[in-house]
Amino acid sequence: MELRQLKYFLKAKELLNFTEAARVLNISQSTLSQQIKQLENELDVPLFNRIGKRITLTEAGNLFSEYALQSIHRANEGFLLLQDLKNLNTGKITIGVIYSMRIPFAKTLIQFATHYPNIKIQVVFGTTKDLLEKLNLHQFDFVLTFHEKAKESHLNYHPLLSSNMVLVTAKKSSLAQKSMLSLNEVAKLPLALPFSGYSTIQFFEEVFSQKNLNPNICMEINDIPTLFEIVKTGQWHTILSDTSINDPDVVAIPIKGKNMRRTIMIISLKEAYEKKAVKKLYELLTTN
Secondary structure, three states, X not given: OOHHHHHHHHHHHHHOXXXXXHHHHOOOHHHHHHHHHHHHHHHOOOOEEEEOOEEEEOHHHHHHHHHHHHHHHHHHHHHHHHHXXXXXXXXXXXXXXXXXXXXHHHHHHHHHHHHOOOOEEEEEEOOHHHHHHHHHOOOOOEEEEEOOOOOOOOEEEEEEEEEXXXXXXXXXXXXXXXXXXXXXXXXXXXXXEEOEOEHHHHHHHHHHHHOOOOOOEEEEEOOHHHHHHHHHOOOOEEEEEHHHOOOXXXXXXXXXXXXXXXXXXXXXXXXXXXXXXXXXXXXXXXXX
């Protein structure tokens, strides 16, 4: 059953004349008759009584016309909805973001929402592991995260920005005036680090291990704002990406080492349809 057949049927019902209906539809009468006959064969019931050159609607035709009209209306509504989606007048984007990206991403988010106020945006913060798992379950349009492991063939990877790993300490700390620290120095400090599952702690566990260092990890906390509050006491320090630092009471000290710079990626599923709204957000992310 095709929409054009329903349109042909409804026009013939309206005019009760195949010749006139064909003229209005700008098709031949034989085409109209053939399409309506195919529709009747598919439904296995006649829709019109044919009496010479006259036609009348059967009981089945009268009942079916209501549903045919609803189908046409719903299809038109769907077309208008898709046009709105294409023109960014409607739609929804769901994004997974690591905490380290909250500051730069917030700026882009405000800009996007200002330009496209009719697009609903859902942002979920989480660990790299959790975000990638949810992406694979099609729960996100894309995620923003660090990714140092081998690339998976079913995912798209687009480098977004590079970020330095830094020691975060209180502004009142004796370390605050340091211009740089070595990994050896960092390992000896009392550290409060993100909880297992955060890519930052996984990264530094590997880095410390490569240097045969045993860092003094006193706390693991799965909430970054709480980490900042701990650090502000001056008794503990943490390690984060420099993109996540935006607090006047702490300072970020670079850590020596060629591997202390990491890349944040835009990661999406290759097989997933890429919405126009998502493409526009990509553009803003890469130009900011």
